[in-house]
Amino acid sequence: MVVNTRERVRQAAVKLFAAKGFHGTGIRDLAQEAELSSASLYHYMGTKEDLLVAIMNESLRRLLDAAERATAGLADPVSRLGSLVALHVLAHAIQPDDTRVVDNEVHALTPGARAEVVGLRDAYERLWADAIEDGVAAGVFHTDQPSVTRLALVEMCSGVARWYSPSGPLTLDQLAAHYAELALRALACEGRLDVSALQNCREVVSGVWRVPV
Amino acid sequence: MVVNTRERVRQAAVKLFAAKGFHGTGIRDLAQEAELSSASLYHYMGTKEDLLVAIMNESLRRLLDAAERATAGLADPVSRLGSLVALHVLAHAIQPDDTRVVDNEVHALTPGARAEVVGLRDAYERLWADAIEDGVAAGVFHTDQPSVTRLALVEMCSGVARWYSPSGPLTLDQLAAHYAELALRALACEGRLDVSALQNCREVVSGVWRVPV
DNA sequence: CCGACCCTATCGATCGATCGATCGGTCGTC
DNA sequence: GACGACCGATCGATCGATCGATAGGGTCGG
Numbered sequence: 001m002v003v004n005t006r007e008r009v010r011q012a013a014v015k016l017f018a019a020k021g022f023h024g025t026g027i028r029d030l031a032q033e034a035e036l037s038s039a040s041l042y043h044y045m046g047t048k049e050d051l052l053v054a055i056m057n058e059s060l061r062r063l064l065d066a067a068e069r070a071t072a073g074l075a076d077p078v079s080r081l082g083s084l085v086a087l088h089v090l091a092h093a094i095q096p097d098d099t100r101v102v103d104n105e106v107h108a109l110t111p112g113a114r115a116e117v118v119g120l121r122d123a124y125e126r127l128w129a130d131a132i133e134d135g136v137a138a139g140v141f142h143t144d145q146p147s148v149t150r151l152a153l154v155e156m157c158s159g160v161a162r163w164y165s166p167s168g169p170l171t172l173d174q175l176a177a178h179y180a181e182l183a184l185r186a187l188a189c190e191g192r193l194d195v196s197a198l199q200n201c202r203e204v205v206s207g208v209w210r211v212p213v
Numbered sequence: 214m215v216v217n218t219r220e221r222v223r224q225a226a227v228k229l230f231a232a233k234g235f236h237g238t239g240i241r242d243l244a245q246e247a248e249l250s251s252a253s254l255y256h257y258m259g260t261k262e263d264l265l266v267a268i269m270n271e272s273l274r275r276l277l278d279a280a281e282r283a284t285a286g287l288a289d290p291v292s293r294l295g296s297l298v299a300l301h302v303l304a305h306a307i308q309p310d311d312t313r314v315v316d317n318e319v320h321a322l323t324p325g326a327r328a329e330v331v332g333l334r335d336a337y338e339r340l341w342a343d344a345i346e347d348g349v350a351a352g353v354f355h356t357d358q359p360s361v362t363r364l365a366l367v368e369m370c371s372g373v374a375r376w377y378s379p380s381g382p383l384t385l386d387q388l389a390a391h392y393a394e395l396a397l398r399a400l401a402c403e404g405r406l407d408v409s410a411l412q413n414c415r416e417v418v419s420g421v422w423r424v425p426v
Numbered sequence: 427c428c429g430a431c432c433c434t435a436t437c438g439a440t441c442g443a444t445c446g447a448t449c450g451g452t453c454g455t456c
Numbered sequence: 457g458a459c460g461a462c463c464g465a466t467c468g469a470t471c472g473a474t475c476g477a478t479a480g481g482g483t484c485g486g
Contacts (some may be wrong), residue, residue: 005435019320020236020320020321021236021237021320022234022237023233023236023237023396024234024235024236024320024321025468026471026472027471027472027473028470028471028472036436036437037437037438038473039436039437039438039439039474039475040436040437040439040471040472041473042473043434043435043436043443044435047472047473047474048473060405066336074438100289103322104317107232107234108234108237108336109235109236121349131366145383145387145391146392148383148388148391149395151372152369152370152372152395153369153374155368155369155371155372155375156365156366156368156369157365158368158386159364159365159367159371161371162368162384163364170358170361170485174358175361176364178357178358179365182362182365182399184397184400185400185401186395186396186398186399186400187398188385188398203382218461218462239444239445239446240445240447240452241444241445241446249462249463250462250463250464251446251447251463252448252462252463252465253453253461253462253463254446254462255446255447256460256462257460260446260447261447353442371442
């Protein structure tokens, strides 16, 4: 066992589910990508859907965990929202396949599993909603539809997973800073994300996903 | 033939492809939704993929056509971009299933058909890029990464298809105006979308999709 | 040190179900 | 009687999943 086989199966699934969709990926495709027979696959996973559920739950838990860490102890709504934006963008840029599966394959889940995933998603968006509402109450953000604005901003940031390439002209830092600026301007906020908050996000991402940023 | 059967098949496909994905929708699901036998389906479509290709091409052509009409004759970059945002949001709000198929099922296309769809998409985004670049050149927009900003704004607006409900608290007008405001603020623009431009978008949408707005 | 016994990892073969698609019709209408 | 609309039956292919088998490495008592 050169590398952990269970992890190899997971990575194969993430790659193929992201590229071809859950229903577009066959057991035999999965086996080929993981360099295993289709029968051996079942030694490491339950059903194909169990594998999808595990991927979604794990990815969402990581994102939620990272978001809580990145904003822990931050009182200022501008820093909180800026950090959420930066973290979301960084996560989507370094893990595009995982996030695309989470964002696009919810319809493939059976109701029970879907409820769990949606619950995690709601908890995550609650962090955004709180930061925005606090900022509006404090007079640093201005929007007459906080919920709509939140949906718009989250969606804007998620799009990064569809196009960002590390070999392109932008560094991760520039990308995150640019999106934070777009978000804060959309909220008619005069403050900007300070460098230390961005640095903190980078460290959280680096820790949670165990990759250099 | 109470209503056009070919159109009924198309609508069934749009509904199911949006809800369950192309690969998640079977020929028999399609037949049941269209109230036809699976054999009769083939009297109105080619293959299942032909149906998907037709839906995508038609939807994108309509969107492109509508965008060109909505901005025709507008010289001011602020009005042009504001109109593009408003039109995009309106289209996604009134035709969420069509747009979700276009946005999420590109991976299900074979290379030839994909190239055609991507070409249409590029032509559409060119309109956005021109408006943004003209605004930057004129000094009314401010962004040091026009391409990134364009991607962010388009994605933000597309998200509307995922959540908007006409039975919610927002009217279509309020929705479009809110998104136009978010976009222009993100571009650090001091101008706002004027009412007549929004009115014009409403008329274009009403004409192209033949629905009251 | 030895065989008996397991446990993990892996596979070829194959299951019943379902897939997209096609065939040879029947029906009503003009 | 020709034609458009439609369908029951069925095709070969592929689907997700399971079977029994095997090879290799640990762990025993003797």
